[in-house]
Amino acid sequence: MSIETKNITTMNNYARWPLAIVKGSGMKVWDEKGKEYLDMTSGIGVTSLGHCPPAVSDALGKQLDTLWHSSNLFQHPLQEKLGEKLVQISGLAQAFFCNSGAEANEAAIKIARRYNQKIKGENRYEVITFTQSFHGRTLATLTATGQDKVKDGFLPLPEGFITVPYGDLEAVKEVATEKTCAVLLELVQGEGGVHPASKEWVTDLFNWCKEEGILFMVDEVQTGIARTGSWFAYQQYGILPDVVSIAKGLGSGFPIGAILATEEVAQAFAPGSHGTTFGGNPLAATAGYATLQAMEEQQMLSHVKRVSVELMHALQQWANQYPEQIKGVRGLGLMLGIETTENADLYVTAAREKGVLLLSAGPKVIRLLPALIVTNKEIEQLLKVLHEVAQEINQVNK
């Protein structure tokens, strides 16, 4: 296998690793030759219960022989069941399902505009977003994204988005006008380099938005569904947003996304104002419900809280031994970033050769997004490889 292998299915969008994963189980995946890897990526925060979790696999297997698709024109008991579960764990009132994170954020932006224009009768449409954020690849969500590289070559962009520095309340106040309808933010920025927001800033921003009648929308596509040790990251910030978008961890790898909203905001949509062919279909709803149920049964929230402390501690001890190479470790729950002085891809590549899959998030951040079922055993395996890799890179530098 070589990196130059020509690929006709990405239109050059991915610099793919020279590795084809053909099988997965729990924390492990295998390549075509049968080589085993410890997966600390979980498909970029998707396979939260590990690969092919039996509970979800069984539920999907049964559903495959019952009904795959009917459309959103019909009553949909499985979707209702998943919706009720999400309402119960989120404290929000209603759900709308779609197929991806970008689509969820697209729906969030649409409902924010429509709520202001149809319910409040105001001509507000502008959404304030933040530097280094990532919200998706559709035209609206790439415009919302606070990184220039995703916008390159796609002009003209839709109107109505302003990006200000993450963590800066004064900057938000400065750009807000009578046209501002919402803020949209990640509480831990994922793709942008694993940056948790400070509690103080989030509280102040939330309170200010409430005073100004500006909707507070949280992109939990990566942080949601137990990733940070609570069902949603906002629950650790002590706030209840108006709109929340979710996707990655919801279906254990079966494509599904959703927005959740308060009763007040949910009334903004009316028959025909938004829609989807596939969103929340019987297979997706089954995958979502089985995932949440298995997480509850396996007491995933308390497991994540416990194991993430251990992982963070182990990484910090490791980092302390290589002060010239590793600048620090940060994150929340099982969403962790390690800041390196060298290119993070050096670590990612070296670890892969030793059978451990890691991610990067920007040029100098190694990112860990293990399945939530990760245990001490895998943490030990990871740390052994991280020591080897750090020493190798240290040698090369000498």
Ligand SMILES: *Cc1c(COP(=O)(O)O)cnc(C)c1O
């Ligand atoms: C991955 C991600 C998205 C985009 O999700 P897709 O399913 O790839 O469209 C949006 N927001 C955040 C925070 C993400 O991490």
